Amino acid sequence: MTDHRDARDLHAFIAGLPKAELHVHHVGSASPRIVSALAARHPDSRVPTDPEALADYFTFTDFAHFIEVYLSVVDLVRTPEDVRLLTYEVARDMARQQVRYAELTITPYSSTRRGIDELAFMEAIEDARKAAEAEFGVVLRWCFDIPGEAGLEAAEETVRLATEDRVRPEGLVSFGLGGPEIGVPRPQFKPYFDRAIAAGLRSVPHAGETTGPETVWDALNDLRAERIGHGTSSARDPKLLAHLAEHRIALEVCPTSNIATRAVRTLDEHPIKEFTRAGVLVTINSDDPPMFGTDLNNEYAVAARLLDLDELGLAALAKNAVEASFLDPAGKTRLAEEIDTYASTWLAP
Ligand SMILES: O=C(O)c1cccc(C(=O)CC[C@H]2O[C@@H](n3cnc4c(=O)[nH]cnc43)[C@H](O)[C@@H]2O)c1
Numbered sequence: 407m408t409d410h411r412d413a414r415d416l417h418a419f420i421a422g423l424p425k426a427e428l429h430v431h432h433v434g435s436a437s438p439r440i441v442s443a444l445a446a447r448h449p450d451s452r453v454p455t456d457p458e459a460l461a462d463y464f465t466f467t468d469f470a471h472f473i474e475v476y477l478s479v480v481d482l483v484r485t486p487e488d489v490r491l492l493t494y495e496v497a498r499d500m501a502r503q504q505v506r507y508a509e510l511t512i513t514p515y516s517s518t519r520r521g522i523d524e525l526a527f528m529e530a531i532e533d534a535r536k537a538a539e540a541e542f543g544v545v546l547r548w549c550f551d552i553p554g555e556a557g558l559e560a561a562e563e564t565v566r567l568a569t570e571d572r573v574r575p576e577g578l579v580s581f582g583l584g585g586p587e588i589g590v591p592r593p594q595f596k597p598y599f600d601r602a603i604a605a606g607l608r609s610v611p612h613a614g615e616t617t618g619p620e621t622v623w624d625a626l627n628d629l630r631a632e633r634i635g636h637g638t639s640s641a642r643d644p645k646l647l648a649h650l651a652e653h654r655i656a657l658e659v660c661p662t663s664n665i666a667t668r669a670v671r672t673l674d675e676h677p678i679k680e681f682t683r684a685g686v687l688v689t690i691n692s693d694d695p696p697m698f699g700t701d702l703n704n705e706y707a708v709a710a711r712l713l714d715l716d717e718l719g720l721a722a723l724a725k726n727a728v729e730a731s732f733l734d735p736a737g738k739t740r741l742a743e744e745i746d747t748y749a750s751t752w753l754a755p
């Protein structure tokens with residue numbers, strides 16, 4: 407990129423680029439607009455609604471502080487109608503960014519534990535999913551994640567909700583593991599991932615976000631990960647990078663998130679370039695966008711800067727997400743073609 411005019415063009419290109427998002431959390435996607443709507447329903451909440459105060463509230467000292475704040479927003483989602491509103495409005499925000507397909511990570515344990523009826527919860531997300539597809543043209547799929555720090559009881563509850571025919575929602579495609587990694591070894595979750603995989607779900611744990619590459623190996627070997635959430639510390643292990651590249655195991659890279667939670671010091675120190683240099687399939691994601699003061703378009707702009715990409719490079723990055731997604735083959739072909747058509751129309755003289 408040579409001057410400001412080029413940077414402006416690239417932002418406009420990104421804004422219209424059809425995209426898939428593979429790593430974005432349900433509650434973590436609540437924009438100030440959605441937080442205000444939820445807080446109006448539950449005025450006893452400690453989450454501020456004024457956008458300036460909210461920006462302050464969403465400034466984190468470390469990963470543990472981030473989780474503490476995250477859970478205070480979880481506390482705002484108390485009824486099936488809250489769940490529906492959150493899901494539907496998150497899809498509206500995605501559509502504004504030309505997101506065509508998203509795998510949204512949901513932590514059902516956090517909601518059922520707080521007293522939301524499990525069937526009503528599933529009905530609310532499914533109702534929102536169908537409305538989002540019909541009204542916004544956004545196809546949503548679910549990843550149910552275990553909040554690892556909550557232990558094996560949470561793992562049991564999550565795998566039950568993900569596999570029991572009576573409750574399992576139609577849009578569920580994958581099984582994950584989130585929350586802090588320090589002091590939460592991945593191998594203990596193997597039996598739960600085995601059950602989820604046996605039920606046809608794909609394995610997508612967070613790993614190597616706040617711990618070293620050995621956690622990514624554990625996710626691969628014990629949890630049979632098909633993609634890795636973050637995987638930031640993989641850069642420290644050349645053998646691991648080679649393994650990820652060889653097996654087309656994508657990393658769900660979320661650059662701004664890594665800075666906001668202080669997993670990485672500065673964007674310029676982010677290892678994304680090392681991933682692409684090693685041939686790893688890199689996808690770009692926003693994680694918890696309003697909490698990190700970002701959105702998916704901004705993450706693509708950050709990636710363009712860090713990887714020195716032009717329009718074709720950005721289109722290739724968008725197609726990486728399609729390749730690594732759990733869309734059916736026809737859906738993948740359609741979205742990849744839409745990306746190609748958009749790029750070639752944009753670049754036509
Ligand atoms: O809900 C509870 O009762 C509960 C009890 C103990 C621990 C937890 C959690 O640790 C919840 C973690 C929560 O954080 C979500 N999340 C959002 N962004 C990220 C991320 O970048 N890395 C890891 N986790 C993340 C995760 O999906 C869980 O819902 C909850």
Ligand SMILES: [Zn+2]
Pocket residue numbers: 429430431584612635693
């Ligand atoms: Zn995440």
